[in-house]
Amino acid sequence: MNITTELTAISPIDGRYASKVSDLRIIFSEFGLMRYRLLVEIQWLLALANHPLIIEVPTLSEHAVNLLNSIFEKFSAEDAQRIKNIEKTTNHDVKALEYFIKEKIGTNSELQKISEFIHFACTSEDINNLAYGLMLKTARAQCLLPLMDEIINWLENSAKAYANHAMLSRTHGQPATPTSVGKEFANVALRLKRQKQQLAAVKINGKINGAVGNYNAHKVAYPQINWPEFAETFVNNFDLDFNSHTTQIEPHDYIAEYAHACVRFNMIVKDLDRDIWGYISNDYFKQRLVANEVGSSTMPHKVNPIDFENSEGNLGIANALFDFFANQLPISLWQRDLVDSTVLRNLGVAIAHSLIAYQATLKGLNKLELNQDKISQELNQHWEVLGEAIQTVMRRYGVEAPYEKLKTFTRGKVVNKETINAFIKQLDIPTAAKNDLLALTPENYIGYAEFLARQ
Numbered sequence: 001m002n003i004t005t006e007l008t009a010i011s012p013i014d015g016r017y018a019s020k021v022s023d024l025r026i027i028f029s030e031f032g033l034m035r036y037r038l039l040v041e042i043q044w045l046l047a048l049a050n051h052p053l054i055i056e057v058p059t060l061s062e063h064a065v066n067l068l069n070s071i072f073e074k075f076s077a078e079d080a081q082r083i084k085n086i087e088k089t090t091n092h093d094v095k096a097l098e099y100f101i102k103e104k105i106g107t108n109s110e111l112q113k114i115s116e117f118i119h120f121a122c123t124s125e126d127i128n129n130l131a132y133g134l135m136l137k138t139a140r141a142q143c144l145l146p147l148m149d150e151i152i153n154w155l156e157n158s159a160k161a162y163a164n165h166a167m168l169s170r171t172h173g174q175p176a177t178p179t180s181v182g183k184e185f186a187n188v189a190l191r192l193k194r195q196k197q198q199l200a201a202v203k204i205n206g207k208i209n210g211a212v213g214n215y216n217a218h219k220v221a222y223p224q225i226n227w228p229e230f231a232e233t234f235v236n237n238f239d240l241d242f243n244s245h246t247t248q249i250e251p252h253d254y255i256a257e258y259a260h261a262c263v264r265f266n267m268i269v270k271d272l273d274r275d276i277w278g279y280i281s282n283d284y285f286k287q288r289l290v291a292n293e294v295g296s297s298t299m300p301h302k303v304n305p306i307d308f309e310n311s312e313g314n315l316g317i318a319n320a321l322f323d324f325f326a327n328q329l330p331i332s333l334w335q336r337d338l339v340d341s342t343v344l345r346n347l348g349v350a351i352a353h354s355l356i357a358y359q360a361t362l363k364g365l366n367k368l369e370l371n372q373d374k375i376s377q378e379l380n381q382h383w384e385v386l387g388e389a390i391q392t393v394m395r396r397y398g399v400e401a402p403y404e405k406l407k408t409f410t411r412g413k414v415v416n417k418e419t420i421n422a423f424i425k426q427l428d429i430p431t432a433a434k435n436d437l438l439a440l441t442p443e444n445y446i447g448y449a450e451f452l453a454r455q
Contacts, residue, residue, distance in 0.1 A: 013352045020359055021352040023143055027135050028348025031080045036131035037097050038075060040238075041119060042068050044127075044208070047234050048117055053225050057114045064110045071104045094124040121217045125336070126208040129250035132344055133206045133240045136258060139351050140199065147358040148196045148265060154365050155189035155272075158182065163453035166443045167284065167375045168382060175382040180446050181284075181370060182453030184275075191268045199261035205254045206240035207231070212335045213246040248336035252329035259322035259350070266315045266322075266354060269361055273308040273315075276364065280305045283374045287367045307364030314357035321350035379442040384415040386440050390424065393437060397429040417441075 009015035026032050046068065049057045060068075079100070087096035098119045105111035119127070163182035168175055208231045209215050215227040232242040243250050279285050287305065325347065329340055387406050394402030409423050424437045 011349070013349060013356075017352075017356045020356050024139065024348050024352055024355070027139050027143075028351070030084075031077065032135065032348075033131060033345075034080050034083055034093075034097060035072070035075050036134045037094065037127050038101070039072050039134070040127050040130045041097065041101060042072055043237070044120070044122065044234070045114070045118055047230075047237075048120060049114070051225065051230065053222060054117075057117050061110060064108060067105065067108055067111065071101065092124075094119075094127055097127075121210055121215075121221065122208065123211045123248055125249045126210065128341075128344075130206045130208065130235065130238060130240065132255075132347070133204045133250075134238060136255070136347065137204050137240065139348070140258075143355055144262070144351065145196065145200060147355060147362070148192065148199075150362055151269065151358060151365075152189050152192050152196065154362065155185045155192070158365075159186035159189055159453045162370060164446075164450040165370065165372060165375070166379060166446050166449075168378050168385070168442070175385055177385055177388050178379060178442055178446050178449075180449040180453055181375070183446075183449040186453045186455070188268065188272050192265060195261060195265040195268060199258065199265065202254055202258045202261060203241040204258070205243040205250055206235040206238065207243045207246045207250045208234055209246060212248050247332065247334070249332055249340065251332065252340060255329050255347075256326035259326040262350070262354060263319050263322045263326075266319050266357070269357065270312050270315045273312045273361060273364075276368070277305045277308045280308075280368075282378075283371055285368045286371050287364075288369055305364065307360045307367070311357040311360035311364070314353040314360065318350045318353035318357065321346060321353070325350065376443060382415075382442060383417055383420045384410055385442055386420055386437075386445060389440060389445060390420075390427075390437055393429065393433055394427065397433065399428065 006015045006018050009018070013021055026035070045057075046060070046065065048054050049060045051057075082103075083093075083096050083100045086099050087093050090096045090099065101118050102115050105115060159182040161182065162185065163180060165181040166178050167181050167184070169177055169179045207213070209228070210217055215231070218225070218227040228244065232244070235242040241254075276285065280287065325343065328343055332340065387410060391402040391406045394405070399405070406423070410419070413419065421438055424434060427434060427437075
């Protein structure tokens with residue numbers, strides 16, 4: 001069967017989830033890699049032509065410049081296939097691209113005269129590292145950060161909307177001091193924001209310094225040119241950070257930083273997925289019904305939290321890959337080996353699974369409806385959580401063994417409003433303090449939770 005469709009795709013990224021990651025195709029596909037390589041090669045030739053000391057490549061006419069730029073701007077699937085066909089002969093993908101460019105300028109005599117300056121003094125990695133840098137930079141700006149912001153914005157808005165909606169906390173799975181729904185969302189929003197900022201701050205590096213990073217051939221050909229300075233300007237023009245000291249390859253340390261920043265963000269989203277899953281199970285949240293959607297093939301009543309489960313699974317795959325990238329890519333035998341070549345081709349896979357997960361989390365979050373009745377009912381079943389406040393006030397006023405007294409009074413007994421108030425009334429503490437304690441309920445004992453959520 002030679003049919004290639006979403007139904008025959010080996011990876012669910014190109015099959016079941018294809019529509020969710022379509023924006024990544026032009027960035028991380030083979031077509032995308034060729035396109036970014038093409039951009040680098042063309043810009044390198046233009047940069048050489050603009051250098052006053054490289055007299056063999058005179059300043060190009062407007063027509064020649066436009067022709068070169070159009071090769072990139074009009075790059076098509078047919079062009080990509082032509083490069084693949086050339087590669088069948090060269091068995092080298094970057095060399096095939098060089099020959100493709102030479103074919104494209106074949107009818108222009110001005111460019112034909114300087115055709116040997118295409119890929120001048122470059123090793124393949126000079127082109128590849130910049131191409132991958134541009135791919136990661138584009139994916140971060142256009143795909144990752146916008147979806148990260150959507151999750152953070154949802155959490156921030158919900159933190160404010162539910163700032164004073166008290167809920168029972170659970171520490172070690174047991175009823176504990178109340179918090180507010182909004183404060184719990186605020187906690188996650190701030191964690192995610194910090195990791196998003198760290199991803200945004202990762203400096204994406206690039207180099208273009210020849211076979212082993214010393215500009216050897218460059219210096220022999222044009223000794224009067226300051227090649228390190230020229231290379232730095234060239235790399236910076238792509239809005240990438242220049243790496244001045246490399247072997248044949250840019251060492252990919254920044255990719256490890258990029259990957260680990262994604263891992264940390266993803267782990268927090270996974271934590272959120274699990275917590276929301278639990279709150280749905282406890283009926284703290286209901287899920288808005290979607291017409292015609294089926295929750296079980298046999299149990300028609302079910303409305304499953306499948307979006308959060310889908311997200312968690314995809315985050316796991318993404319993080320496994322990101323961890324592998326971070327542990328593998330900074331390693332290279334001596335000045336060069338090709339292990340990174342096949343690994344780098346999978347960068348888009350990890351990012352794709354992350355994007356699928358973020359969309360699933362957002363879909364699940366947008367279905368949530370707070371079940372305040374259930375939350376209030378559970379709070380009012382656990383008046384023992386006021387024990388923390390009571391024994392702390394007892395400590396303030398010098399009551400002997402406050403913790404132990406409260407433990408004796410409550411342990412193994414029914415604890416409700418009446419028993420708690422009875423205990424408070426017999427305390428030897430100031431009347432004002434006693435009245436403050438009597439006014440406490442599990443629903444208003446939330447400390448600064450509302451303030452912190454709105455903050």
